[in-house]
Amino acid sequence: MEFFTLSLLNGLSYGLVLFMLSAGLTLVFSLLGVLNLAHASFYMLGAYVAYSLTLVLGFWPALLLAPLLVGLGGVAFERYVLRRVHAHGAQRHKAEMLVTFGLATVLGELVQVVWGRGPVDYRIPEALAGPLFTLWGTPFPAYRAFMVLVALGMWLALWLLFTRTRTGLVVQAALTHPEAVQALGHNVPRICMWVFGGGAALAGLAGVVGGNAFVTEPGMAATVGSVVFVVVVVGGMGSLAGALGASLLVGVLQTFAVGLDAISRFAPLLPYLLLVLVLVLRPQGLWGRRAD
Amino acid sequence: MRTEAAGAAFVLVLLAAPWVFSSSLGLNLLTQMAIAAIVCLSYNILLGQGGMLSFGHAIYSGLGAFAAIHVLNAVVLPVSLVPLAGGLAGAGVALLLGWLTAQKSATTFAMVTLGLGELVAALAWLVPQVFGGEAGVSGNRVAGAAPWGITFGPQLQVYYLVAAYTLVCTALMYAFTLTPLGRMLNAVRDNPERVEFVGYDARRIRFMAVVIAGFFAGIGGGLAALNFETVTAEVLGSQRSGAYLLFTFLGGSGHFFGPVVGAVLMVLANVLLSGITKAWLLYVGLVFIAMVVWVPGGVVSLAGRLRWRSVPRYAAWVLAFAGLAAMVEMVYQLQLRAALGPELRFMGLALDATSGWSWAGATAVLVVGAILGMRK
Numbered sequence: 036m037e038f039f040t041l042s043l044l045n046g047l048s049y050g051l052v053l054f055m056l057s058a059g060l061t062l063v064f065s066l067l068g069v070l071n072l073a074h075a076s077f078y079m080l081g082a083y084v085a086y087s088l089t090l091v092l093g094f095w096p097a098l099l100l101a102p103l104l105v106g107l108g109g110v111a112f113e114r115y116v117l118r119r120v121h122a123h124g125a126q127r128h129k130a131e132m133l134v135t136f137g138l139a140t141v142l143g144e145l146v147q148v149v150w151g152r153g154p155v156d157y158r159i160p161e162a163l164a165g166p167l168f169t170l171w172g173t174p175f176p177a178y179r180a181f182m183v184l185v186a187l188g189m190w191l192a193l194w195l196l197f198t199r200t201r202t203g204l205v206v207q208a209a210l211t212h213p214e215a216v217q218a219l220g221h222n223v224p225r226i227c228m229w230v231f232g233g234g235a236a237l238a239g240l241a242g243v244v245g246g247n248a249f250v251t252e253p254g255m256a257a258t259v260g261s262v263v264f265v266v267v268v269v270g271g272m273g274s275l276a277g278a279l280g281a282s283l284l285v286g287v288l289q290t291f292a293v294g295l296d297a298i299s300r301f302a303p304l305l306p307y308l309l310l311v312l313v314l315v316l317r318p319q320g321l322w323g324r325r326a327d
Numbered sequence: 328m329r330t331e332a333a334g335a336a337f338v339l340v341l342l343a344a345p346w347v348f349s350s351s352l353g354l355n356l357l358t359q360m361a362i363a364a365i366v367c368l369s370y371n372i373l374l375g376q377g378g379m380l381s382f383g384h385a386i387y388s389g390l391g392a393f394a395a396i397h398v399l400n401a402v403v404l405p406v407s408l409v410p411l412a413g414g415l416a417g418a419g420v421a422l423l424l425g426w427l428t429a430q431k432s433a434t435t436f437a438m439v440t441l442g443l444g445e446l447v448a449a450l451a452w453l454v455p456q457v458f459g460g461e462a463g464v465s466g467n468r469v470a471g472a473a474p475w476g477i478t479f480g481p482q483l484q485v486y487y488l489v490a491a492y493t494l495v496c497t498a499l500m501y502a503f504t505l506t507p508l509g510r511m512l513n514a515v516r517d518n519p520e521r522v523e524f525v526g527y528d529a530r531r532i533r534f535m536a537v538v539i540a541g542f543f544a545g546i547g548g549g550l551a552a553l554n555f556e557t558v559t560a561e562v563l564g565s566q567r568s569g570a571y572l573l574f575t576f577l578g579g580s581g582h583f584f585g586p587v588v589g590a591v592l593m594v595l596a597n598v599l600l601s602g603i604t605k606a607w608l609l610y611v612g613l614v615f616i617a618m619v620v621w622v623p624g625g626v627v628s629l630a631g632r633l634r635w636r637s638v639p640r641y642a643a644w645v646l647a648f649a650g651l652a653a654m655v656e657m658v659y660q661l662q663l664r665a666a667l668g669p670e671l672r673f674m675g676l677a678l679d680a681t682s683g684w685s686w687a688g689a690t691a692v693l694v695v696g697a698i699l700g701m702r703k
Contacts, residue, residue, distance in 0.1 A: 130619055136572065138616065140569070140609075141609060150662075257565070261442060268442065304449050307443065311427060315427070
């Protein structure tokens with residue numbers, strides 16, 4: 036019972052970090068059709084920028100500023116690089132993936148140039164360092180609860196934005212009927228730019244919150260990157276509910292596997308086995324609506 | 328016609344190069360380039376001909392390498408045929424995995440190959456009996472009978488074995504582009520709906536392309552196993568897959584011989600550029616982004632695009648890049664080589680990473696280059 040409850044709580048909080056990442060990825064993908072291979076690099080950048088800001092300003096300003104800065108970086112990349120690639124016509128999606136793959140390479144190296152090759156000492160804030168409550172003698176860290184709150188808050192904000200506000204409607208319409216929205220006087224390229232920046236900011240936020248709970252080091256994008264792509268395929272490409280479900284599934288599955296001696300060796304394989312299983316049995320993803 | 332001319336040049340260079348670059352380093356680099364050429368050409372069957380962006384190509388070359396080293400150690404085949412075992416292993420694995428990956432095109436294909444690549448790389452660490460764990464698997468290529476006194480001990484003999492495989496594989500892959508299947512693969516890349524409508528099965532065509540690419544990648548892996556006489560799990564990793572993608576595209580995925588140029592660049596960057604600067608991958612990445620945006624045809628398309636009146640503009644961008652590189656090198660000097668002091672040499676200039684003058688100079692070069700480059 037003790038093992039079960041704690042693993043479940045840890046798994047859910049890890050899953051929610053995965054969700055923060057896959058939400059941004061799946062939003063950008065379903066709205067712009069761009070598969071951003073540098074998404075996990077924005078996560079890494081968020082963690083590093085937050086680390087540097089924490090040294091100067093403390094954690095709470097960093098929580099706000101770091102996602103903003105990463106988001107602006109995403110905006111600049113969309114405006115000056117990605118947008119030029121849209122002109123490639125039929126091969127457009129391939130070119131977009133290639134250019135974001137290049138960005139992932141560059142960011143991975145840039146982080147090492149600026150912050151060094153080893154991990155940096157990015158810590159959780161003092162106020163959240165202690166345990167929130169103790170279950171069967173094992174403390175449950177307050178910071179985990181904070182991560183859950185941030186993720187849930189993000190999910191709620193996205194849901195409200197896209198279902199309850201005018202901006203959300205314009206954004207969705209701009210991406211399905213660009214000409215009509217353009218004709219109504221909205222600037223569609225600018226909307227695309229802000230959506231891409233928004234996705235980057237969401238990844239940055241996940242980095243601020245996840246970087247200190249896990250480790251902030253140059254390999255962190257690679258560690259989490261392919262798992263996030265698994266989540267997006269398993270959940271169903273472009274489905275936000277699917278991203279949530281698959282993130283929690285992968286998070287819980289992996290945490291339980293790490294805890295059980297018999298299968299802990301195979302824990303790193305589990306997300307990929309899940310990927311293969313889903314591809315064989317339900318190629319459109321667990322929550323996906325259509326198979327294309 | 329241009330492809331035939333390039334092919335003739337390729338054969339000549341492949342046969343004559345070891346007499347020009349006869350040093351041990353030169354011969355080593357040439358061997359690696361010829362091997363990389365096979366793998367990059369096989370990758371381009373997917374990327375260039377089929378429009379499939381694979382992030383798991385190292386699965387096929389890497390497992391081919393492991394198969395080859397085990398066959399070599401078992402001494403069941405003449406050494407010269409060992410790479411074929413690698414090829415069969417690559418094709419076999421592709422038969423298994425290709426069925427999963429070829430279901431979908433473009434975006435999903437990319438994500439699924441990424442996942443499968445990680446799966447295979449992670450598996451390799453779990454089965455040290457086969458993959459040798461940290462140390463890898465070693466072999467000795469001087470094994471079995473030595474027909475006509477060829478032992479494959481000297482590097483020159485290995486080079487000519489590799490060159491022979493490279494010639495045959497390149498010819499076969501070129502022939503493949505001319506077959507109906509090769510042409511249908513182009514059609515699947517350009518318009519899968521139409522292919523389906525005409526009555527072909529796009530998935531099946533993609534699947535066959537993956538198997539063929541897997542076969543040639545496996546041969547490349549087998550040759551690498553013979554050349555290095557040791558194979559570690561690193562050859563399966565996602566970084567290796569990424570490198571094949573990066574350099575195949577840099578060379579040019581639209582022209583048949585583009586990947587060969589990419590392979591040459593790959594070995595030069597891995598061996599020579601990495602010796603000059605620690606930030607080499609950063610520069611390769613920046614050049615890659617610039618190529619995707621402005622020169623999607625890769626290096627081989629540059630010659631045709633070059634206009635004399637644009638030369639000053641290109642020069643200005645090279646200048647801007649040099650300014651940026653100077654800054655990167657100075658930051659590196661401060662971060663990673665702090666123990667060595669702040670002075671460094673950059674393209675013949677003495678820079679001091681702690682001096683404002685060096686920074687001002689680098690910034691000035693960057694800004695001037697960018698302003699000149701942006702002028703029409």
